[in-house]
Amino acid sequence: MAISSSTVEPPAPAHPGWQRHLTKLLQPFLLLAPSGLWLVMLLVVPTVLILELSLIPGFRLGQPAGGYGLGNYLQIFQIVYLQVVLRSLYFATGATIACLLLGFPVAYWIAIKAPKRWRNLLLVGFILPLWTSSLLRAYAWITILRPSGLLNSLLGAIGLPGQDWLYRSPAVLIGMAYSFLPYMVLILYASLEKLDRRLLEAAADLGATPQQAFWKITVPQTLPGIAAGGLLVFIASLGDFVVPDLLGPPSMTLSRLIYDQFLRFRNWGFGSSLSLILIFAVSVAIALLIKYGDRNAAQS
Amino acid sequence: MPPTNLRNSRLLHRASLGSATSRRHFLQFSAAALSGVALSNCARNLSNAGSSPASSPTNSTANKTLHIYTWANYTDDELLRGFQDRTGIQVVVDTFDSNETMLTKMQGGGGKAYSIIYPSDYMVEKMIADEMVAPLDQSRLQGTDRWLPQWQDPVYDPGNAHSMPVVWGTTGLIFDPGRVSDPIKGWDYIWQNVDQLSRRITLINDVREVMGATLKYLGYSLNSTKPAEIEAAYNELLKLKPAIASFITNGWEDQLASGDLTVSMAYSQDAIYLIEESPNLQYIVPETGSSLWTDTMVIPKTAPNVDAAYEWLNYMLDPENSAKMVERLKIATPNEAAFEKLPTNLQQDQNLFPSKAILAKSEGIAPVPQAITDLYERYWTQLTSS
Amino acid sequence: MNIAPSAAKPSFSWQFVVTLLMYGFMYIPILILAFYSFNAERFSANWGGFSLRWYVSLLNDSRIQSALLDSLRVAFTAVAVSAVLGTMMAVGLAKYRFPGKGLYRGISYLPLIIPDIAIAVATLVFLVSIGLSLNIWTIIAAHIVFCLAYIAVVVSTRLTGLNPHLEEAALDLGATPLQAFMKVLLPELMPAIFSGCLLAFVLSMDDLLIASFTAGDGANTLPMEIFSRVKTGVKPDINALSVILILVSGFLAFLSEYIRFRSERRRFRQ
Numbered sequence: 001m002a003i004s005s006s007t008v009e010p011p012a013p014a015h016p017g018w019q020r021h022l023t024k025l026l027q028p029f030l031l032l033a034p035s036g037l038w039l040v041m042l043l044v045v046p047t048v049l050i051l052e053l054s055l056i057p058g059f060r061l062g063q064p065a066g067g068y069g070l071g072n073y074l075q076i077f078q079i080v081y082l083q084v085v086l087r088s089l090y091f092a093t094g095a096t097i098a099c100l101l102l103g104f105p106v107a108y109w110i111a112i113k114a115p116k117r118w119r120n121l122l123l124v125g126f127i128l129p130l131w132t133s134s135l136l137r138a139y140a141w142i143t144i145l146r147p148s149g150l151l152n153s154l155l156g157a158i159g160l161p162g163q164d165w166l167y168r169s170p171a172v173l174i175g176m177a178y179s180f181l182p183y184m185v186l187i188l189y190a191s192l193e194k195l196d197r198r199l200l201e202a203a204a205d206l207g208a209t210p211q212q213a214f215w216k217i218t219v220p221q222t223l224p225g226i227a228a229g230g231l232l233v234f235i236a237s238l239g240d241f242v243v244p245d246l247l248g249p250p251s252m253t254l255s256r257l258i259y260d261q262f263l264r265f266r267n268w269g270f271g272s273s274l275s276l277i278l279i280f281a282v283s284v285a286i287a288l289l290i291k292y293g294d295r296n297a298a299q300s
Numbered sequence: 301m302p303p304t305n306l307r308n309s310r311l312l313h314r315a316s317l318g319s320a321t322s323r324r325h326f327l328q329f330s331a332a333a334l335s336g337v338a339l340s341n342c343a344r345n346l347s348n349a350g351s352s353p354a355s356s357p358t359n360s361t362a363n364k365t366l367h368i369y370t371w372a373n374y375t376d377d378e379l380l381r382g383f384q385d386r387t388g389i390q391v392v393v394d395t396f397d398s399n400e401t402m403l404t405k406m407q408g409g410g411g412k413a414y415s416i417i418y419p420s421d422y423m424v425e426k427m428i429a430d431e432m433v434a435p436l437d438q439s440r441l442q443g444t445d446r447w448l449p450q451w452q453d454p455v456y457d458p459g460n461a462h463s464m465p466v467v468w469g470t471t472g473l474i475f476d477p478g479r480v481s482d483p484i485k486g487w488d489y490i491w492q493n494v495d496q497l498s499r500r501i502t503l504i505n506d507v508r509e510v511m512g513a514t515l516k517y518l519g520y521s522l523n524s525t526k527p528a529e530i531e532a533a534y535n536e537l538l539k540l541k542p543a544i545a546s547f548i549t550n551g552w553e554d555q556l557a558s559g560d561l562t563v564s565m566a567y568s569q570d571a572i573y574l575i576e577e578s579p580n581l582q583y584i585v586p587e588t589g590s591s592l593w594t595d596t597m598v599i600p601k602t603a604p605n606v607d608a609a610y611e612w613l614n615y616m617l618d619p620e621n622s623a624k625m626v627e628r629l630k631i632a633t634p635n636e637a638a639f640e641k642l643p644t645n646l647q648q649d650q651n652l653f654p655s656k657a658i659l660a661k662s663e664g665i666a667p668v669p670q671a672i673t674d675l676y677e678r679y680w681t682q683l684t685s686s
Numbered sequence: 687m688n689i690a691p692s693a694a695k696p697s698f699s700w701q702f703v704v705t706l707l708m709y710g711f712m713y714i715p716i717l718i719l720a721f722y723s724f725n726a727e728r729f730s731a732n733w734g735g736f737s738l739r740w741y742v743s744l745l746n747d748s749r750i751q752s753a754l755l756d757s758l759r760v761a762f763t764a765v766a767v768s769a770v771l772g773t774m775m776a777v778g779l780a781k782y783r784f785p786g787k788g789l790y791r792g793i794s795y796l797p798l799i800i801p802d803i804a805i806a807v808a809t810l811v812f813l814v815s816i817g818l819s820l821n822i823w824t825i826i827a828a829h830i831v832f833c834l835a836y837i838a839v840v841v842s843t844r845l846t847g848l849n850p851h852l853e854e855a856a857l858d859l860g861a862t863p864l865q866a867f868m869k870v871l872l873p874e875l876m877p878a879i880f881s882g883c884l885l886a887f888v889l890s891m892d893d894l895l896i897a898s899f900t901a902g903d904g905a906n907t908l909p910m911e912i913f914s915r916v917k918t919g920v921k922p923d924i925n926a927l928s929v930i931l932i933l934v935s936g937f938l939a940f941l942s943e944y945i946r947f948r949s950e951r952r953r954f955r956q
Contacts, residue, residue, distance in 0.1 A: 027782075027863060028778050028784060031778030031781075032775060032779070032782075032790065035775040035838070036790060036793075038771065038830060038831065039793050039797075039831065039834075040793070041812075042827060042828060042830075043793065043796055043797065043805070045812060046805075046808035046811060049811045049815060061404065061408065061814070062407045063670075080681075080685045083686060102704070102708055102711075103708075105701040105704035106701075106708045109704070109705040113701060113702065120943060125709070126708075126709065127939075128712075128936055128939055129715075129932070130888070131888060131935030132716065132931045132932040133908070133928060134892050135894060135912045135913055135916065136719060136925075136928040137928075139916050140715035141715055143718055143722070144715065144718060146555060146558070147559075148558050148559060149560075150714075150718065164498070166499070166545070166560075167499045167545040167546055178712070235801065239801020239803055239804070241802070241803055241894070242894065246916065249499075250545065250546050250547050250684060251541075251685065251686060252684050252685045255803040257681070257684075257685060258804075258807060259803060259895075262810065262899070263404050263898075263899070264398060264400040264404065265677045265681070266403070266407070267677070268807075268811065275803065275804045275807050278801055279800055282800065282801060372914070394904055395914060408820065409814055409819045409820050410819075410820035410902030410903070412902065412903060413821075413903035414904075548917065549918075551916065551917050553919045554919060
């Protein structure tokens, strides 16, 4: 392996030259090999293994394997499984939009309007719920959303009709938005904090209304943050298992289907192909972000 | 197998010979894996999973503990403490919520700690066929001669040679009679009221139970192997889909008691357990018949602590102890000697020990050929995916 | 700085109202859990009066305690190993150029991107195919993968803002590479390593899927235990547990924030 230090060669070593040279060669190897080995062994090789399994139609744990083929992927193109993929994408997109709409005002207020010395505290306060079990937080929504729950008591108290959201799509969207909102706020905050306020001043001086300043300056300036936050929430909710499983309809999402195929029906072939489809969807999202981000950078 | 892999597969084959769990093998495999040739043999290794012989005996401290893999609500602290007082062995209980999950764990190599597992009847038969459970040494067991008639020579395990029945019951419906329009007699109520029951019923998270109940509703056998009948059951269940809130075996109790759910499909013992706390609820076995299940205790071939496992079997076979367990946990015992020790009100409890008339209408879930199992599971996956 | 017209009346802007609502949104579920943890009644639908019985039952619950212990064991071991490996990786990636560096870096980001369920099933397939029996160590091995990735990312961001000449100067002054690393670089990286570890620790403590797939031999982490209880009917002692968890984690969060604040102030002074 040809390794070169990225910094300038320092003058006159204090040690004998060959020893210094050896350590210089060994150092990067010692630093990078252990984690590299670990990642290859427990991430790369396993991923290649599920790629292989996905190419054995109907492969089951504990049963003789058949020949290779594309049967597992063809199975995904049956209507029911396409529905699962679309349903997962729908939930992920909905949760992303909800997090953006709900998270932006919060991040904006904390980053720009709140008193400076309170900002860190306000931010920590907002993401504090992340520190408790995500399972229990999702579970708490059952108590709120069930027909006799808190939501309907409140709606009833102000004279509105009760909502039957539990075990339907709204419960999944609420649960996912709840789970991932803190991440969105965190990323948007980091982006808004860096916003150059002199631009806003200039806009105000030139007679722009706050709305105009917001749409012409704040949003374009924080677009990378919006994109990054959106991507993070999208990926997280696409792969989320807990919320759809606890709050959702009895119709599968990708992660639940994979879970069942592996842990219950031992159809590891089909499960592997679903799992690769999930990885593929995430990769497409990232590729879109990179492309979008580049164009954005080129424009500015 | 594609020809390009042949060269590598031989290399790998050598690497994967020998004891499945030895460190040496692991290192060899890792070396092979790292050099990028891991692929072709993966499938073969997985195909053989679960049938590998028992790992080397575990260390001596393990003899003081017994790991049990069972259903929720089959043990309580008193039961475990009683065992520890008697034998000095500490029991660690892990639970599963479906036979399939348990099987995966055992086959996947995650169950090597367990010396006792509690598969249901049809799963016992499958596990015996797959050579996963050890035959029982009857000479080490006391009190195996007093079974209620059905369990003296059960179909799933002739002569109880590999398994000891421990809990039995029916599958039925639990609901609050005050909240339903007509008294519920059977499955037809749900199909007739799909519109009113939108997201108000739960079904057990088990392929064979749910498909079996639907087959029964249609007048077929619980263990149908005819693809046309199975498809008909699947189509009936599709019609039911809008009414289903969730497929859960347990966990509906809270919402059923509060009225957020109207009807739940439940195992009798879970229903009885809840009715103890909420007496306004009622449990019925559908009049078209239902499944009659038996959960058993077996010793897996990989059991690290066989002695403790026999101690546990004998402890559970003890009529005195068994009867107390029935009273506390409200689970029906197939042990006649224990049954005789029960107070009359429990002996006559129709939910706990259903009448002969109900039993006559019911069937046990039996294993079906692999192709039919695949068919059941495919329809189930489609049902839960749609 | 008083510029934007709305800045004159900050407390009544609509963003403030939304923010307030969102704080409510974040905390209401937790308050509900807390509320019902004091409920004497078994079913959370009814209020049966104030009671500490679920806290008492939690203290006597050996399963929860052993699950908590397993979780802590997994998290501490995985984070400790990852702190060393992840820091080494970040330093190595920052200092050296070598062929395939881009690929290496790309792979190191994968655990942050690939959904848990995909990592979990792949790891299970790998472990089963090499015939390794599953136990608590397989959970730890799987957790190290994502822990080291997160720690490396956090440390990397700190490294990019660091003066590279400090270490060079130490080397020139006759320090061995190890000394230079330990005395110069490591102290500078400590806050980043700490916050990376904290993040990895929280993620490890909260992981359900990877642990469920790689657990065996009776190893049972807290999220696994909670999930199985949620699936088999929850008693309010689980609510009590969540109240205790959020109090502890709230304390930890503020502690970490405090440490970050201090380190930033120190950096500012330099």
